Amino acid sequence: xxxxxxxxxxxxxxxxxxxxxxxxxxxxxxxxxxxxxxxxxxxxxxxxxxxxxxxxxxxxxxxxxxxxxxxxxxxxxxxxxxxxxxxxxxxxxxxxxxxxxxxxxxxxxxxxxxxxxxxxxxxxxxxxxxxxxxxxxxxxxxxxxxxxxxxxxxxxxxxxxxxxxxxxxxxxxxxxxxxxxxxxxxxxxxxxxxxxxxxxxxxxxxxxxxxxxxxxxxxxxxxxxxxxxxxxxxxxxxxxxxxxxxxxxxxxxxxxxxxxxxxxxxxxxxxxxxxxxxxxxxxxxxxxxxxxxxxxxxxxxxxxxxxxxxxxxxxxxxxxxxxxxxxxxxxxxxxxxxxxxxxxxxxxxxxxxxxxxxxxxxxxxxxxxxxxxxxxxxxxxxxxxxxxxxxxxxx
Amino acid sequence: xxxxxxxxxxxxxxxxxxxxxxxxxxxxxxxxxxxxxxxxxxxxxxxxxxxxxxxxxxxxxxxxxxxxxxxxxxxxxxxxxxxxxxxxxxxxxxxxxxxxxxxxxxxxxxxxxxxxxxxxxxxxxxx
Numbered sequence: 157x158x159x160x161x162x163x164x165x166x167x168x169x170x171x172x173x174x175x176x177x178x179x180x181x182x183x184x185x186x187x188x189x190x191x192x193x194x195x196x197x198x199x200x201x202x203x204x205x206x207x208x209x210x211x212x213x214x215x216x217x218x219x220x221x222x223x224x225x226x227x228x229x230x231x232x233x234x235x236x237x238x239x240x241x242x243x244x245x246x247x248x249x250x251x252x253x254x255x256x257x258x259x260x261x262x263x264x265x266x267x268x269x270x271x272x273x274x275x276x277x278x279x280x281x282x283x284x285x286x287x288x289x290x291x292x293x294x295x296x297x298x299x300x301x302x303x304x305x306x307x308x309x310x311x312x313x314x315x316x317x318x319x320x321x322x323x324x325x326x327x328x329x330x331x332x333x334x335x336x337x338x339x340x341x342x343x344x345x346x347x348x349x350x351x352x353x354x355x356x357x358x359x360x361x362x363x364x365x366x367x368x369x370x371x372x373x374x375x376x377x378x379x380x381x382x383x384x385x386x387x388x389x390x391x392x393x394x395x396x397x398x399x400x401x402x403x404x405x406x407x408x409x410x411x412x413x414x415x416x417x418x419x420x421x422x423x424x425x426x427x428x429x430x431x432x433x434x435x436x437x438x439x440x441x442x443x444x445x446x447x448x449x450x451x452x453x454x455x456x457x458x459x460x461x462x463x464x465x466x467x468x469x470x471x472x473x474x475x476x477x478x479x480x481x482x483x484x485x486x487x488x489x490x491x492x493x494x495x496x497x498x499x500x501x502x503x504x505x506x507x508x509x510x511x512x513x514x515x516x517x518x519x520x521x522x523x524x525x526x527x528x529x530x531x532x533x534x535x536x537x538x539x540x541x542x543x544x545x546x547x548x549x550x551x
Numbered sequence: 552x553x554x555x556x557x558x559x560x561x562x563x564x565x566x567x568x569x570x571x572x573x574x575x576x577x578x579x580x581x582x583x584x585x586x587x588x589x590x591x592x593x594x595x596x597x598x599x600x601x602x603x604x605x606x607x608x609x610x611x612x613x614x615x616x617x618x619x620x621x622x623x624x625x626x627x628x629x630x631x632x633x634x635x636x637x638x639x640x641x642x643x644x645x646x647x648x649x650x651x652x653x654x655x656x657x658x659x660x661x662x663x664x665x666x667x668x669x670x671x672x673x674x675x676x677x678x
Contacts, residue, residue, distance in 0.1 A: 181645045184557060185638060209613055213581050213620025219645065313612035315642045 157186050157327070158193040160501035166323065174226045178319040185316060186327025195289050198307075199231045200321035201277045202269060203293035204314025206238035206507035207256040213312075215260050221318075222266035229324035232269045233277040235294050236449070236504045237261060241273060241477075247500065248513050269321070273502040274476035276385070276449040278305065280331075281478075286407055289332055291320035295398070296448045296524060299388030300468045302399040304381065306407040308332045311398045331399055339372035339401055339412050342419040346375060347427040351541035355383040356523025357430040358422060359390025365420060367395045372414050373402040382451055389448050391521025435524040437536025440519030443545050444505040446474030447522035452482055455499065458542070459488035465550040477501040494549065506532055519545045552655050554632075556673040557641050560650030562630035566664040568657065569593050569599040574610030575617040575643065584626030602666045603628035604657050608640035618643025630668040632657060632675055 159167065167183060169176040182194065204210050210218075223474055237257050239249040244257075248476050265271055284290045284307035292298050293312040301307040310330040310546065312320065320326040330336055341360055349355055371391070373454040379387070384405065391397035401409040413467050445458065450473050460475055475483070484491050489499045505525050510518065511534045519538040520526055529535040538545070569592055573579070578588040584599040597620070608614060618640065621627040627649055627673040633640065636653040650670035659665070660677065667676040 177646065177648070180558075181642060183640055184645055187555075188636070188638070189556075204613065204616070209611075210616050211581075211613070211620075213616040213623070214613065216623055217616055217619050249594060313615065313638060313642060315615050315646060424593070 157183065157191055159183070159420065160311055163194060163325075172224070174221055174224050175322060178322045181316060181319045182323060182325065182327055186329065189327065189329040191327035191329040193328050194325035195332060196324060197230055197291045197320055197326050198284055198288045199233070199282050199290050200228070200317050201233050201282065201292035201294050201297050202234065202264070202314060202321065203235040205260065205264070205273070207253060207260055208238045208507055208509050210260070210314070215256060215263070218260060218263035222263040227268045228321040230321060231282065232252045232321040233272040233280070233282040234264055234269050236273055236275055236502055236507055238507050238509060239503050240500050241502045243501070246250045247498065250512055251511065253509055270526050272476060272478070274449045275504060276451070276476060277280045279449070279451055279479065280476050289326065291317050291326040293317040295392035296385070296389035298398050299392045299400065300385055303388055303401065303406050304384050311396065337399060337408065338370065339414055339417060340369040341366050341371050343371045343373050343415050344375050344419055344421050345373060346421065346423045348424070349376065349379070349383070351543070352384055352386050352473070353519070353521040353539065353541040354427065355379065355387040355522070356390045356521065356526070357427050359387040359435070360394045360434065360523035360527060361422060361430045362420070363391035363393065363395030366397060369397065371397065371400045372409070372412060372417070373400065376402050377403060379409055382454055384447055387520060390527065393524040393527040431539060434523070434537060434539040436530060437517035437538050440517050440538045440545075441515045442469065442510070443471040443519040443549065444474065444525065445472065445521060445542070447505050447520065447525040449504065450475040450479065452479055455479065455483045455488050456486070459491040461542070461546060462495040462497065462550065463491050465495050467550050469501060469549060471497035472500045474498065474500045474504045480495055505529065521545060552659070552675045554654030554673050554675065556670050557636045557653055558644040558649060558670060559669040560630070560648065560670050562602060562650050562668045564600055564602045564629040564666060566604050566660050566662055566666050567593065567596065567598060568626075568631065568660055568662045569605040570659035571605070572607050572609040573603070573605045574608065574613040574620045575639070578606045578610060578614070579617060579621065580625055581617050581620030584621055597626070598628045599626045601628050602632060602668060604632045604660050606634040606657065607637050610639070612639055614639045615643035615646060618649065619647045622647035622649060630670065632660070632668065
């Protein structure tokens with residue numbers, strides 16, 4: 157791989173041990189994947205934030221880096237931690253967990269990483285432009301940036317994203333190159349997609365089938381940003397889809413040639429079967445919405461449905477702190493809380509230790525959450541549309 | 552045998568060979584170095600100071616941090632040899648500074664073989 161003089165000096169350790177190691181990581185990954193050179197990145201999203209995910213090894217690694225004075229060189233935002241950073245006590249998060257989580261946040265802050273604490277960085281100010289090279293981790297955000305925005309990133313892991321943030325570059329391979337952004341399979345959708353959960357079910361089904369492929373969707377007549385977010389998140393969870401195209405909906409779709417590609421049909425039957433497969437439980441102990449983090453529109457929709465009602469059993473909607481602030485100003489938080497629900501900021505269903513908080517069955521409207529909750533949180537899952545989840549739970 | 556350098560350094564020690572992939576997150580305890588994955592062929596064995604030989608890694612990307620944790624706790628293998636190193640292991644050995652070579656015909660290596668690994672030259676010698 158071609159390296160500039162400055163990059164060679166970094167690799168030789170002239171800019172310190174941390175940068176040497178981090179640059180070596182990028183150079184090695186570049187060699188493994190056949191990159192010709194490094195390219196500058198416009199922004200980074202770092203995953204691997206929850207203490208539940210990274211544990212003591214991750215905490216020690218981050219503290220070591222921060223202690224040696226490492227600082228990011230490009231705007232860098234952060235994935236959700238394992239708890240609401242403000243209201244964790246009230247929400248019942250364990251104290252020993254909170255202590256470790258706060259240490260992790262401290263280490264990130266020392267490295268000048270913006271503590272946005274959300275899996276939807278594009279909703280809170282980390283918004284790349286079309287065609288911009290970025291290095292993001294968090295599979296749902298990777299999918300959104302590549303597919304809906306048309307920015308360019310590989311599916312980075314926590315450490316490789318951090319390395320890109322500290323060095324300001326990423327190896328030029330994979331989805332950074334035109335030739336690797338072409339669709340590998342056509343998905344013809346004849347099922348009617350009504351609720352956001354339908355997009356999650358579609359994504360879950362297609363991700364399972366195409367694995368690492370690049371699907372090209374036909375037949376989705378309308379989808380808003382929240383629905384595209386749900387679709388991409390589910391495909392990235394059940395498969396490893398980092399980029400999809402959707403006719404008339406995503407920016408690169410009309411640049412792509414689909415001639416000669418295999419076609420997968422998805423009709424009502426496939427959608428129904430996916431709902432069936434994802435429903436492993438019956439009566440949810442708790443309903444958790446906002447995976448990926450809820451937009452202001454999704455919170456407004458929930459508030460509208462809960463106005464003047466009373467919930468039986470707990471309900472959380474997870475979102476970023478920034479979005480919660482706006483929701484609170486609009487009175488949405490108050491409406492949801494009056495009904496007995498909570499607007500939980502910073503954290504999310506998947507990375508929080510809900511299995512330690514006495515919950516066994518969780519109701520969700522997200523294909524991604526339905527995919528991860530059984531394994532990561534030992535939960536039985538009820539996967540339904542928002543209306544069906546609220547049905548019989550509010551009066 | 553000559554392969555490709557993944558992470559620099561030299562090591563000498565006894566081979567511990569797994570014919571199946573190794574997952575580090577939930578697979579090896581970073582505090583003890585013992586393989587804890589149920590049903591894994593190395594279950595119950597410690598990787599400490601061994602030359603750990605396996606086809607490739609598997610599982611969560613958090614595995615990279617576990618490799619780093621093993622090194623920090625003094626429980627790490629002396630070197631890692633793979634058929635093909637994927638990104639989880641590559642990330643882990645580079646962060647930890649554990650010598651690692653891939654592109655090696657690992658079928659020729661048996662558990663207990665004395666190995667000399669020179670990752671800088673990307674070579675592995677038996678004997």
